[in-house]
Amino acid sequence: MNSSVSLDQLHAHLAQWGLRSFSSDADYFAWQRATLSAEDLNRLTAQVERKRSGARQDEMAFYDLTAEPHILPVLYSQRYEYFMEIGSRVLSRIAPAGTVLDFGCGVGILTTFYARHSPETQFVGIDRSPRSIAVAQSKATELGLTNVRFECLDVDVEVLRGSYDRIIATHALVQAEQDPGIPSRDWTTFERARDESQQAAFEQRIGIDVRLDQLSEMLSPGGWMVIFEKTRQLARRVPFQRALARRGLQVIELPELIRYRLVEEVSDDGPFYVMQQGSAGPLAWDEEPEPDAGVPFNRTMLRSVPHDPQDPDIPLYENHWPSAQRVWESLADRLVQQEETRRESDGRQLHVELGSAEGLVYLYCANTFDQRQLIVVEPNRRAELASYYGEILSS
Numbered sequence: 001m002n003s004s005v006s007l008d009q010l011h012a013h014l015a016q017w018g019l020r021s022f023s024s025d026a027d028y029f030a031w032q033r034a035t036l037s038a039e040d041l042n043r044l045t046a047q048v049e050r051k052r053s054g055a056r057q058d059e060m061a062f063y064d065l066t067a068e069p070h071i072l073p074v075l076y077s078q079r080y081e082y083f084m085e086i087g088s089r090v091l092s093r094i095a096p097a098g099t100v101l102d103f104g105c106g107v108g109i110l111t112t113f114y115a116r117h118s119p120e121t122q123f124v125g126i127d128r129s130p131r132s133i134a135v136a137q138s139k140a141t142e143l144g145l146t147n148v149r150f151e152c153l154d155v156d157v158e159v160l161r162g163s164y165d166r167i168i169a170t171h172a173l174v175q176a177e178q179d180p181g182i183p184s185r186d187w188t189t190f191e192r193a194r195d196e197s198q199q200a201a202f203e204q205r206i207g208i209d210v211r212l213d214q215l216s217e218m219l220s221p222g223g224w225m226v227i228f229e230k231t232r233q234l235a236r237r238v239p240f241q242r243a244l245a246r247r248g249l250q251v252i253e254l255p256e257l258i259r260y261r262l263v264e265e266v267s268d269d270g271p272f273y274v275m276q277q278g279s280a281g282p283l284a285w286d287e288e289p290e291p292d293a294g295v296p297f298n299r300t301m302l303r304s305v306p307h308d309p310q311d312p313d314i315p316l317y318e319n320h321w322p323s324a325q326r327v328w329e330s331l332a333d334r335l336v337q338q339e340e341t342r343r344e345s346d347g348r349q350l351h352v353e354l355g356s357a358e359g360l361v362y363l364y365c366a367n368t369f370d371q372r373q374l375i376v377v378e379p380n381r382r383a384e385l386a387s388y389y390g391e392i393l394s395s
């Protein structure tokens, strides 16, 4: 964070927006019930559902609704920790910029925070939700900010102009949260083919093609782009990063995954990217799966979970993470007894295999959306794995 700005100031800023931090979901829902009517909640639920369709009008209607004065504090408080995590990180990357664009600024909760604490910098916040922009502008006036202005503009259909030393896009570029991304070449690898038409289709589907084209054009020489979107799964992360790289962007900091609490869930989100245009520096784009919690296969300490005599179903070894692939590859004397590879209705390739290795019996399951599962049991439990093998294939 900007050395002179403390997290307390970010808390105070959020409080000025009427946001509250909650110690429990129950507290949150009590406040929500006391503040919003059943009709408000029905409208919100219906609008969230419509937003899922990905249609532009539905998305805009959702953000317009959330900007209503009595809804805004309650709804945006769900993201209190998000604002703390992102607000602090972005602010510390602003100085010494002269000009900053906050794309998809929403109601301007973070834009006004950055502007307050970087008085020498000129900020522009843009968003296509007219109500959000009206709220942002009126809050900036209320806070006496003269170094920020807001514009209502849809980057998908209107041309953006200007040159900025920092371009920020946090939870703004990628609205298509359900898009699975692109599959790996086949079930044996996490690698994605370099297929231009598949990449272009992905960018178009989730709407980042035009957005990134426009934003990257406006970055001033030596300027930084700071991006934080929901692109954590490898199948989304790889094509998203390739989209950034295609616009000449290179990471200048190690991308960071950020964990924060929402109401009723914890989000492992991001990565948080800080990038510059130009030739590749010492940091390369990472297309590997994240390090995971899968334990190594150690022949002498086979049970990855403590053996529980009350639960005889526990296998000798189990790994449900991408690292299961390395373990499966390293199994000695692997002998496949049954296997099937097929294409599922959603296009993914699925492979299931039952075999023996190291005097034990294993089941390995892998698909082209990076899911892996390896189970190893004693030879006398082969029938159990055989039945699981059948279950996977029939499901």
Ligand SMILES: C[S@@+](CC[C@H](N)C(=O)[O-])C[C@H]1O[C@@H](n2cnc3c(N)ncnc32)[C@H](O)[C@@H]1O
Residues within 6 Å of the ligand: 059, 060, 063, 103, 104, 105, 106, 107, 109, 110, 126, 127, 128, 129, 132, 153, 154, 155, 156, 169, 170, 171, 172, 173, 175, 211
């Ligand atoms: C989840 S809000 C994020 C707000 C803010 N960036 C934050 O971090 O809290 C996403 C915003 O992006 C805006 N947005 C999405 N697509 C846009 C586009 N093509 N042009 C302008 N704004 C857009 C939406 O209207 C919405 O207000």
